[in-house]
Amino acid sequence: MAKFVLDFEKPIVELEKKIEDMKEFSSSSNIELSSEIAILEKKLGKLQKEIYSRLTRWQRVQLARHPDRPYSLDYIKLMAEDFVELHGDRLFGDDKAIIGGLARFSGRSCMFIGHQKGRGTKENLFRNFGMPHPEGYRKALRLMQMAAKFKKPIIILVDTPGAYPGIGAEERGQAEAIARNLREMSKLPVPVIISIVGEGASGGALGIGVGDVVLMMENSWYSVISPEGCAAILWRDRAQAPQAAEALKVASADLRDLGVIDKIVPEPLGGAHRDPPQAARILKAEISRELNKLVKLSPEVLIKRRLEKLRAMGVFSE
Amino acid sequence: MEWFKKVRLGLKPQKKREIPDGLWTKCESCGEIIYKKELEKNLSVCPQCGYHFRISSQDYIGIILDERRLEEHDADLQPQDPLNFRDSKKYPDRVKAAQKKTNLKEAAITGLGQIDQIPVSFTILDFRFIGGSMGSVVGEKVARSIERAIHRKLPLVIVSASGGARMQEGILSLMQMAKTSALLGVLGDHSLPYISVLTNPTTAGVMASFASLGDIVIAEPKALLGFAGPRVIKQTIGEDLPPGFQTSEFFLEHGFVDIVTPRSQLKRTIALCLRHLL
Ligand SMILES: [Zn+2]
Numbered sequence: 001m002a003k004f005v006l007d008f009e010k011p012i013v014e015l016e017k018k019i020e021d022m023k024e025f026s027s028s029s030n031i032e033l034s035s036e037i038a039i040l041e042k043k044l045g046k047l048q049k050e051i052y053s054r055l056t057r058w059q060r061v062q063l064a065r066h067p068d069r070p071y072s073l074d075y076i077k078l079m080a081e082d083f084v085e086l087h088g089d090r091l092f093g094d095d096k097a098i099i100g101g102l103a104r105f106s107g108r109s110c111m112f113i114g115h116q117k118g119r120g121t122k123e124n125l126f127r128n129f130g131m132p133h134p135e136g137y138r139k140a141l142r143l144m145q146m147a148a149k150f151k152k153p154i155i156i157l158v159d160t161p162g163a164y165p166g167i168g169a170e171e172r173g174q175a176e177a178i179a180r181n182l183r184e185m186s187k188l189p190v191p192v193i194i195s196i197v198g199e200g201a202s203g204g205a206l207g208i209g210v211g212d213v214v215l216m217m218e219n220s221w222y223s224v225i226s227p228e229g230c231a232a233i234l235w236r237d238r239a240q241a242p243q244a245a246e247a248l249k250v251a252s253a254d255l256r257d258l259g260v261i262d263k264i265v266p267e268p269l270g271g272a273h274r275d276p277p278q279a280a281r282i283l284k285a286e287i288s289r290e291l292n293k294l295v296k297l298s299p300e301v302l303i304k305r306r307l308e309k310l311r312a313m314g315v316f317s318e
Numbered sequence: 319m320e321w322f323k324k325v326r327l328g329l330k331p332q333k334k335r336e337i338p339d340g341l342w343t344k345c346e347s348c349g350e351i352i353y354k355k356e357l358e359k360n361l362s363v364c365p366q367c368g369y370h371f372r373i374s375s376q377d378y379i380g381i382i383l384d385e386r387r388l389e390e391h392d393a394d395l396q397p398q399d400p401l402n403f404r405d406s407k408k409y410p411d412r413v414k415a416a417q418k419k420t421n422l423k424e425a426a427i428t429g430l431g432q433i434d435q436i437p438v439s440f441t442i443l444d445f446r447f448i449g450g451s452m453g454s455v456v457g458e459k460v461a462r463s464i465e466r467a468i469h470r471k472l473p474l475v476i477v478s479a480s481g482g483a484r485m486q487e488g489i490l491s492l493m494q495m496a497k498t499s500a501l502l503g504v505l506g507d508h509s510l511p512y513i514s515v516l517t518n519p520t521t522a523g524v525m526a527s528f529a530s531l532g533d534i535v536i537a538e539p540k541a542l543l544g545f546a547g548p549r550v551i552k553q554t555i556g557e558d559l560p561p562g563f564q565t566s567e568f569f570l571e572h573g574f575v576d577i578v579t580p581r582s583q584l585k586r587t588i589a590l591c592l593r594h595l596l
Contacts, residue, residue, distance in 0.1 A: 165546030174545035179530040186500030234405035313493035314454030315400040
């Protein structure tokens, strides 16, 4: 089923294949193998528990980057109805690495915004591997301010390996675009729910990541810099990325412990790519629950609480 | 090319003469040998080519604030090690080394001062302290300087020099970008002016937060500015970068800096802008 298999997934995938083959052989040859199959299935369950209960941070980074992992448009399709995608920043162009639009979610029209990666080389080039240019952040802000104007809640899905480091991106003010979003998102008079669904790389993620509630899927990562970027600078060797991932504490449990996210959203066993519809159902339930609480708050209370949460970020002594 | 070799050989002994320790220094940009005292008198700007040498936060305080005086606030804020971070060095050791080297407690100094008799809330970053990087303390000091401006109804001036968010404090450093930017939103609601001064270099997480959000953005000439570092960009696109890319003048040309002004005119320019806005 899975086209791409990570190293630590291999024993599981191999055992699954063995079970499948055995079942097929049993039915085609009419030989009774159910007890053997049951033993293997039990073994599989144990193996899965063993591997997935003690994933390293680096293994989670790999799960977050799994090419079969659901992306923003997959989640929107699975969680919401009547999606109308909206394009362009009205200033320069339409960035393909950030998508946005209106959709019905839990009985309400909401503004959805998300980073968008592509599947396969061609689509990934079209999406610039989910790495936005300034026009992506400006499109996102335009849509958020439209949502504010029409009093629609905003649901944001974060999944990026970083804002794009390129000539055009600098010419058009990548830093300014992100900075402006940070300031303006803190003032939006409607509920803003952030879900980190895959990769949360630095300013590229935070640029659409300021909200009332921050959810984080179990196997996603979020940090000030990618493990590779950090390894290149501090270890002078990108190959030390696994070590950097540990040092940076990029996993969902770390961020919960540091008080940066509000809640971890569990994934199907083995990761969201093993069962995207189920992953979307769990995420939808969590977002709905938060949304139902937030819609009861006045704009003043929303903004005040959002600001207080941001204001309290940081650890220092005095 | 025989003549060329000879010329080069001929130059060698002269090169040795160029470094009589302590009194002279070489311009990093044009190679001119400058008498150190003259360089200092010229605010560490090369008299030959106008190159702005990197100077300390204390030097900037002397150049910008009246009577070279900053009434420092929040001086006792100290970084912690929430991630228990270690690369080749433990993070607390890195901090201690930086404190010893710079005689500063952190990369930001904040307080109250006057610029041409205009009282301001003032913060300055010092690049010598772990690359002027923003962790929790720098973020908190910037945040408090914004709040001080609001409470005392003062304009805000921040002088930046930073490689970005501090890796050793991980995600908490990233959150300082949101914290400081959100508070600047509040400052704006109070119609209090914020002047952001960009010095060499101001990049990444600092540029992508408070440094870019000035009502007026002033940069020193030829400072390196930007979101991504030039090396990363070069690696990503696999081409050489155009000349002058990511300088103050480049960002002036592309509309992200209001004024590029030499160090000698910095104080005057800030004061002039504040007088117009207040
Ligand atoms: Zn020079």
